[in-house]
Amino acid sequence: MHIDLLPTAESIVPAELTGCTAVVFDVLRATSTIVTAIAHGCRGVVTVVDTAEAQEVAARLAGENTPVLLAGERGGEKIPGFPHGNSPLEYPPEVVGGKVLVLTTSNGTRALNATIEGTHTVLVGSLLNARAVAQKACRLGRDVTLVCAGTQGKFSLEDTLAAGMVVLEMVEMMDPGWLCSNHQPPSLDLADLAVAALHLALAYRENPRRAFNRSHHGRKLFSMGLAADLDWCASLNTFEVVPVLKAAKKENGYPIIEKC
Amino acid sequence: MHIDLLPTAESIVPAELTGCTAVVFDVLRATSTIVTAIAHGCRGVVTVVDTAEAQEVAARLAGENTPVLLAGERGGEKIPGFPHGNSPLEYPPEVVGGKVLVLTTSNGTRALNATIEGTHTVLVGSLLNARAVAQKACRLGRDVTLVCAGTQGKFSLEDTLAAGMVVLEMVEMMDPGWLCSNHQPPSLDLADLAVAALHLALAYRENPRRAFNRSHHGRKLFSMGLAADLDWCASLNTFEVVPVLKAAKKENGYPIIEKC
Ligand SMILES: [Mg+2]
Ligand SMILES: [Mg+2]
Numbered sequence: 001m002h003i004d005l006l007p008t009a010e011s012i013v014p015a016e017l018t019g020c021t022a023v024v025f026d027v028l029r030a031t032s033t034i035v036t037a038i039a040h041g042c043r044g045v046v047t048v049v050d051t052a053e054a055q056e057v058a059a060r061l062a063g064e065n066t067p068v069l070l071a072g073e074r075g076g077e078k079i080p081g082f083p084h085g086n087s088p089l090e091y092p093p094e095v096v097g098g099k100v101l102v103l104t105t106s107n108g109t110r111a112l113n114a115t116i117e118g119t120h121t122v123l124v125g126s127l128l129n130a131r132a133v134a135q136k137a138c139r140l141g142r143d144v145t146l147v148c149a150g151t152q153g154k155f156s157l158e159d160t161l162a163a164g165m166v167v168l169e170m171v172e173m174m175d176p177g178w179l180c181s182n183h184q185p186p187s188l189d190l191a192d193l194a195v196a197a198l199h200l201a202l203a204y205r206e207n208p209r210r211a212f213n214r215s216h217h218g219r220k221l222f223s224m225g226l227a228a229d230l231d232w233c234a235s236l237n238t239f240e241v242v243p244v245l246k247a248a249k250k251e252n253g254y255p256i257i258e259k260c
Numbered sequence: 261m262h263i264d265l266l267p268t269a270e271s272i273v274p275a276e277l278t279g280c281t282a283v284v285f286d287v288l289r290a291t292s293t294i295v296t297a298i299a300h301g302c303r304g305v306v307t308v309v310d311t312a313e314a315q316e317v318a319a320r321l322a323g324e325n326t327p328v329l330l331a332g333e334r335g336g337e338k339i340p341g342f343p344h345g346n347s348p349l350e351y352p353p354e355v356v357g358g359k360v361l362v363l364t365t366s367n368g369t370r371a372l373n374a375t376i377e378g379t380h381t382v383l384v385g386s387l388l389n390a391r392a393v394a395q396k397a398c399r400l401g402r403d404v405t406l407v408c409a410g411t412q413g414k415f416s417l418e419d420t421l422a423a424g425m426v427v428l429e430m431v432e433m434m435d436p437g438w439l440c441s442n443h444q445p446p447s448l449d450l451a452d453l454a455v456a457a458l459h460l461a462l463a464y465r466e467n468p469r470r471a472f473n474r475s476h477h478g479r480k481l482f483s484m485g486l487a488a489d490l491d492w493c494a495s496l497n498t499f500e501v502v503p504v505l506k507a508a509k510k511e512n513g514y515p516i517i518e519k520c
Contacts, residue, residue, distance in 0.1 A: 007267065007415065155267065157452035192417035195474045199463045200456055214455045 002143040003170065005163055005193040008150030009111035018118040021142045023125040023133055023166060024245075026149035027158040028217050029073075029086050030108025032126040032233040034101075036088035038259050039128075039239040041097035045257040047109040047245075051079055054104040057254060061100055069096065072104035076217075076224055079104070087229050100256075107149035112245060115147055116255055122245035124257055127162045127208050131237045134169030136260060144170075146194065157215035158233075161204055164197030165236065168205070171198065209234035262403040263430065265423055265453040268410030269371035278378040281402045283385040283393055283426060284505075286409035287418040288477050289333075289346050290368025292386040292493040294361075296348035298519050299388075299499040301357035305517040307369040307505075311339055314364040317514060321360055329356065332364035336477075336484055339364070347489050360516075367409035372505060375407055376515055382505035384517055387422045387468050391497045394429030396520060404430075406454065417475035418493075421464055424457030425496065428465070431458065469494035 004020075006012055025031055034045050046061075048054040051072060058070040071084035078085040086105050103109065115122050120142055125133045137144050146166060148159035167190065171178050174187050179202075190198070204211040212218030212230045221230060242260040264280075266272055285291055294305050306321075308314040311332060318330040331344035338345040346365050363369065375382050380402055385393045397404050406426060408419035427450065431438050434447050439462075450458070464471040472478030472490045481490060502520040 151452070154451075155453040155456070157455055160452075160456060190474070191414075192411070192420075192474075192476050193415040195417055195471075196415070196420060196456055196460055199459050203459045203462070211455075214450070214452075216452050 001141070001187065002189045003146065003167060003194045004144070004191045005146040005148070005160070005197055007148055007155045007160065007193060008153055009107055009114055009147070010150070010153050012114045012147060014114070014117045017115060017145055019120050019142060020145050021121045021123065021137050021140045022115040022119045022145045022147055023123045023137065023163070024108070024112045024115055024147045024149070025125045025159040025162045026105065026108030026111060027126050027162045027233055028212070028221055029088060029229060029233055030103070030105040030149070031124050032128055033086055033088045033091065034103070034124050034243055034257055035126045035128045035239055035241060037091040037096045037101050038243045038257070039241040040091055040093040042091070043098060043100050045101045045103055045243070046254045047112050047257065048102060048104045048254070049109050049113060051104055054102050058102040061102065067099040069099050069101045071101055074106055076221055087226070088232050089228060107151065111147055111149040113255070116245060116247060124243035124245065125162055125166060127165060127234060127236050129237070129239045129241055130162055130165035131169050132240045132242050134166045134173065136242045137166065138170055138173055151217045156217060157211055158218055160197045161200045161208060161211050164199070164201035167194050167198045168201040208236055261401070261447065262449045263406065263427060263454045264404070264451045265406040265408070265420070265457055267408055267415045267420065267453060268413055269367055269374055269407070270410070270413050272374045272407060274374070274377045277375060277405055279380050279402060280405050281381045281383065281397050281400045282375040282379045282405045282407055283383045283397065283423070284368070284372045284375055284407045284409070285385045285419040285422045286365065286368025286371060287386050287422045287493055288472070288481060289348060289489060289493055290363070290365040290409070291384050292388055293346055293348045293351065294363070294384050294503055294517055295386045295388045295499055295501060297351040297356045297361050298503045298517070299501040300351055300353040302351065303358060303360050305361045305363055305503070306514045307372050307517065308362060308364045308514070309369050309373060311364055314362050318362040321362065327359040329359050329361045331361055334366055336481055347486070348492050349488060367411065371407055371409040373515070376505060376507060384503035384505065385422055385426060387425060387494060387496050389497070389499045389501055390422055390425035391429050392500045392502050394426045394433065396502045397426065398430055398433055411477045416477060417471055418478055420457045421460045421468060421471050424459070424461035427454050427458045428461040468496055
């Protein structure tokens with residue numbers, strides 16, 4: 001099983017995703033918010049790139065009597081006119097339970113929507129559900145591509161750390177001797193960036209929150225007063241839920257993320 | 261002082277290099293070969309992208325009575341008609357001393373030649389001279405961009421590891437408390453990928469050779485029978501030499517790498 005890791009949404013080459021399991025990470029905060037919402041009973045999350053499109057989808061769902069929450073951010077800030085933002089703390093069970101979340105975010109949405117073509121399965125990853133994602137990817141048995149959203153087209157520490165936690169869990173499940181051996185694990189073939197991510201995971205496993213202090217976007221959110229969000233998103237393996245992006249059903253046309 | 265790290269030659273944006281110290285890494289094997297040759301008394305290295313151009317430059321230098329060695333590789337193999345390849349073991353002092361090396365390689369040459377515009381200084385880095393490069397970069401006092409050549413347009417473990425050794429040495433020189441602190445070092449501002457590289461350096465500091473076993477290109481060279489090259493390139497801080505890429509002098513037109 002080959003494990004590849006893409007550092008940014010921009011580095012996705014759709015043809016290279018054919019038939020694989022893709023896992024998308026935008027840890028601060030889109031995918032942590034999606035994982036939290038689904039774990040808290042959200043019926044499904046529709047991710048939309050454009051804000052006008054998000055409003056349109058939410059209005060149509062509401063018109064069909066689907067209980068809906070419209071949410072989004074740009075540059076870490078709420079979008080004017082949007083009742084909800086991109087903080088996982090906005091979505092406790094009593095708010096999100098039984099509802100559909102329509103979400104537009106800067107990078108995460110783009111990364112999610114760019115992976116759906118050709119892949120076998122698209123999972124939503126974060127620190128919150130890294131182990132559950134690794135278990136699911138092992139069970140699927142296909143090559144895995146870990147897709148980090150990245151920050152402004154560049155490598156992001158937090159996304160690569162979460163991807164590395166999935167690599168680490170998979171190595172420990174499938175090739176526990178690898179970490180002390182000199183060679184590639186016999187049953188896993190790790191891309192160079194997957195090896196680097198695994199070492200990030202080993203370095204921050206006991207304190208993922210510390211990585212956010214050293215990450216560009218983590219420090220930006222901290223300076224915006226969002227320390228509580230950082231604490232939430234840094235919590236490792238809190239949830240067993242593995243959200244899956246399902247291709248659009250013909251009648252409504254939008255891909256939706258649901259509980260696996 | 262900001263420390264940035266570019267994962268591949270393709271990710272160079274010349275405008276972002278303005279005024280900085282750039283360090284170029286193509287550890288397997290171009291920059292390890294350049295560092296070895298210069299440490300062994302080579303007068304200078306001219307790096308050329310194109311093979312025909314390399315032959316032309318070598319012929320012209322020979323015509324000017326400059327003792328010259330023509331060397332190059334494509335895909336790890338010697339180039340037909342080229343007397344020398346890209347192995348550092350081909351350049352002991354008795355072969356390379358007092359001569360100019362004209363070198364063309366797959367990725368390293370491209371990365372070197374792409375950095376020269378606008379930068380203040382371009383240094384040549386490798387595991388062999390990581391500490392010396394870090395000392396030089398600290399003394400220059402400018403922002404630093406570590407430029408990894410990468411493998412086929414992708415992140416390479418060996419180049420990022422060597423860049424990480426430079427980051428680690430700089431952190432230890434300028435902010436020794438950082439590694440145990442929770443925040444960014446006060447005098448160094450590390451890009452996210454520089455933090456990840458630093459953790460690779462911490463993981464492989466005692467055994468850099470092991471990283472080559474886990475790297476795509478390292479395993480390719482091993483399978484080609486080049487284990488001795490890998491051993492040589494994995495030797496940490498063997499040389500004090502810091503090769504510098506000097507812009508072309510008007511009369512000959514090619515940038516040349518010389519001892520600092
Ligand atoms: Mg992000
Ligand atoms: Mg290389």
